[in-house]
Amino acid sequence: MAELMIEEQDIVNAICLFQAKNKSVLPEQVEVELCYEDDEGFFAEVFVNNDKIIMNTFDMTQALRMWIEEQLHRDPYATGIKLLLDDEQGIIAALV
Numbered sequence: 001m002a003e004l005m006i007e008e009q010d011i012v013n014a015i016c017l018f019q020a021k022n023k024s025v026l027p028e029q030v031e032v033e034l035c036y037e038d039d040e041g042f043f044a045e046v047f048v049n050n051d052k053i054i055m056n057t058f059d060m061t062q063a064l065r066m067w068i069e070e071q072l073h074r075d076p077y078a079t080g081i082k083l084l085l086d087d088e089q090g091i092i093a094a095l096v
Helices: 008-023 057-071
Strands: 004-006 030-037 041-048 051-055 081-086 090-095
Touching: 004 008, 008 030, 008 041, 008 057, 008 090, 030 090, 041 057, 051 057, 057 081
Parallel strands: none
Antiparallel strands: 004 090, 030 041, 041 051, 081 090
């Protein structure tokens, strides 16, 4: 099976849906900034009701698994998820 690539905006959407469900707010009330640092790796800064939440790579993967199940209607555990930094597309995810 070919790799499926998840674009940066879909990663943001997944995190918004994930945090909205966890915090009992609307997805539109969640702000997300995806980040990458050489020392830290991938993470997201999330703002909900003036609270700042830092999501590490594991947390971001959990959000993507929920999104894969709910939006793509696929088994979220049937594949691996790898976050990648692309010069043109930003932060993307590959289902491998």
